[in-house]
């Protein structure tokens with residue numbers, strides 16, 4: 001990709017969701033242990049996050065670890081947590097660079113069950129972000145869409161119980177405002193590589209009107225060109241369906 005001549009788009013999604021799938025198969029194909037696929041996947045994640053910022057995308061959410069992923073072998077879970085920890089430390093050591101690049105990192109998902117040292121790093125990383133940043137890079141960790149909706153409803157029920165609101169006041173906006181993504185636009189485009197065509201509990205509520213783009217490329221092999229292809233597909237779809 002020629003970084004001096006970045007592609008431009010007539011319509012750019014405000015918020016892109018990415019399901020980073022296919023790491024395990026990538027490793028298997030090469031006779032490597034699964035965690036090696038995650039190591040490569042984490043590199044792709046860095047590359048695509050920075051590229052999205054360069055293109056002018058305002059929000060991008062990467063699905064890194066779902067609430068169901070705890071069921072994986074212990075070694076694999078801890079390899080993913082190690083990669084995450086490494087990335088967080090790297091982000092803390094790179095505050096100035098991220099500020100210059102305008103990348104603000106935040107997280108969605110439940111913190112429960114995440115190792116305490118990682119939770120602390122997450123807090124520190126979130127604290128260094130600034131409002132005027134170019135892109136909000138969200139990482140979904142220990143995230144589940146249904147769990148998120150259930151939690152939102154639980155919080156609202158508490159407000160009803162305490163007499164702060166009436167049941168008749170509960171509407172879609174109220175539910176949205178209790179989700180992890182409160183204040184962010186809904187995703188316009190969801191990208192899923194590796195040949196699977198399902199949402200897997202990712203941004204369930206928020207994806208109600210999202211466009212979907214699938215590809216057979218395994219996540220570690222996913223390139224900037226693949227990302228551009230997804231954005232081109234979105235550009236055409238949204239033009240056809242009532243864009244300007």
Ligand code: FPP
Pocket residue numbers: 020021022023024025026038039041042045063064065066069080083084087139
């Ligand atoms: C899905 O591929 C991928 C995951 C469950 C983990 C994704 C995690 C990373 C890319 C690293 C996280 C690190 C950071 C820095 C956020 P899969 O294992 O389900 O692939 P398969 O379907 O081929 O088995």
